[in-house]
Amino acid sequence: MELCLPAKIYMIITIICTVIHSIYVLGEDISLHKKVSVYLCQMLYLMVQIVCICLWCYLLNWLCTNGHTTVAWVLFLFPLILKALMVLFIIPIMIIAVDKSKRQHDLMQEVRNTIGHGFNDIQRDL
Numbered sequence: 516m517e518l519c520l521p522a523k524i525y526m527i528i529t530i531i532c533t534v535i536h537s538i539y540v541l542g543e544d545i546s547l548h549k550k551v552s553v554y555l556c557q558m559l560y561l562m563v564q565i566v567c568i569c570l571w572c573y574l575l576n577w578l579c580t581n582g583h584t585t586v587a588w589v590l591f592l593f594p595l596i597l598k599a600l601m602v603l604f605i606i607p608i609m610i611i612a613v614d615k616s617k618r619q620h621d622l623m624q625e626v627r628n629t630i631g632h633g634f635n636d637i638q639r640d641l
Contacts, residue, residue: 519579521591522572529568537561 518526540557578587 516576518572518576519584519587521579521584521587522575525575525591526568526572529564529571533561533564533568 537557537560540553575587575591578584578590
């Protein structure tokens with residue numbers, strides 16, 4: 516079966532991403548009892564990913580062979596654009612959250628220092 520260009524590109528990109536993800540997950544240094552569950556979860560992930568890749572490639576190829584190449588390209592690009600937009604929105608939110616967390620930590624440290632100094636003053640007065 517000859518795949519159209521959107522289906523070929525999608526298959527190549529998703530296979531590369533799946534392999535990289537699997538290498539990353541399986542390459543982590545974890546304890547032996549957790550390794551079994553990690554391997555099982557990774558195998559389940561791979562099976563689901565393979566089914567999704569096949570179904571999506573079939574859909575893209577079906578659209579191309581029926582003369583809807585533009586729709587196939589849109590469906591190919593839509594998840595990529597959606598992921599890019601999510602990253603563009605999530606990164607600033609994460610930066611704000613980290614900054615807020617650091618400010619809260621600094622404030623709590625200042626409160627602890629203030630309470631600690633006040634406690635030392637009370638002990639000195641006794």
